[in-house]
Amino acid sequence: MSKILSILLVTSTxxxxxxxxxxxxxxxxxxxxxxxxxxxxxxxxxxxxxxxKTKQNFFNLERETRLLVNYSKDLPNxxxxxxxxxxxxxxxxxxxxAYQNNETRTKFYCTLKLNAIxxxxxxxxxxxxxxxxx
Amino acid sequence: xxxxxxxTQLMGYPAVSGRSQQAVQIAQAIQANQITRQEAAELLxxxxxxxxxxxxxxxxQEHLAFDQAxxxxxxxxxxxx
Numbered sequence: 001m002s003k004i005l006s007i008l009l010v011t012s013t014x015x016x017x018x019x020x021x022x023x024x025x026x027x028x029x030x031x032x033x034x035x036x037x038x039x040x041x042x043x044x045x046x047x048x049x050x051x052x053k054t055k056q057n058f059f060n061l062e063r064e065t066r067l068l069v070n071y072s073k074d075l076p077n078x079x080x081x082x083x084x085x086x087x088x089x090x091x092x093x094x095x096x097x098a099y100q101n102n103e104t105r106t107k108f109y110c111t112l113k114l115n116a117i118x119x120x121x122x123x124x125x126x127x128x129x130x131x132x133x134x
Numbered sequence: 135x136x137x138x139x140x141x142t143q144l145m146g147y148p149a150v151s152g153r154s155q156q157a158v159q160i161a162q163a164i165q166a167n168q169i170t171r172q173e174a175a176e177l178l179x180x181x182x183x184x185x186x187x188x189x190x191x192x193x194x195q196e197h198l199a200f201d202q203a204x205x206x207x208x209x210x211x212x213x214x215x
Contacts, residue, residue, distance in 0.1 A: 080190055084187045087186055087187050087190075088187065090183055091180045091184070094176055106169050106170065106173060109176075109177065112156070112159075112169075112180075113177065113180065115156070116177065116180040116181065116183075119153075119184055120184045120187050123187050123188050
């Protein structure tokens, strides 16, 4: 009887573990890219008065964000970060397109957009930093 | 409930406090003509996306309430555009 119970216990434990999906370990290249986006967004706010610099700044942010999305999606077991980086790309992408199309945007918009990028990148940065080291 | 009133209440919840303040700030900026309605609608959508990013790590009731309030605000902004 106890043997049957032991077998059932082992089987259920193994089956239970199958539900636990491992998370990708800390990746320094991924972290560095997120940190660069976060720091740039913080830095660029001081240049919101200058439309030409702002256009270039959003170009830089879009390029960095695409780099991050493309890198993160190739890392195994990285689903949650992939979703977060794609959402970040959504936030950056709209402003990038608007400035590249020379659409008029207010200074207030620029500042709040960079706040949004900074906050979103900061959330992802903290989540990635807490991952276990390989 | 009025979305701005709902957002003001949500300022009391640390998980969404910052974003709720930003949403109210955007609504006030429209009234002061500091920002266009199109810009406001986009920035409010950004707040929802930020909320989703945070919710990815920690799904809290406040995140859902925030999402609902901002959706209401976007409808108001779009309807009067």
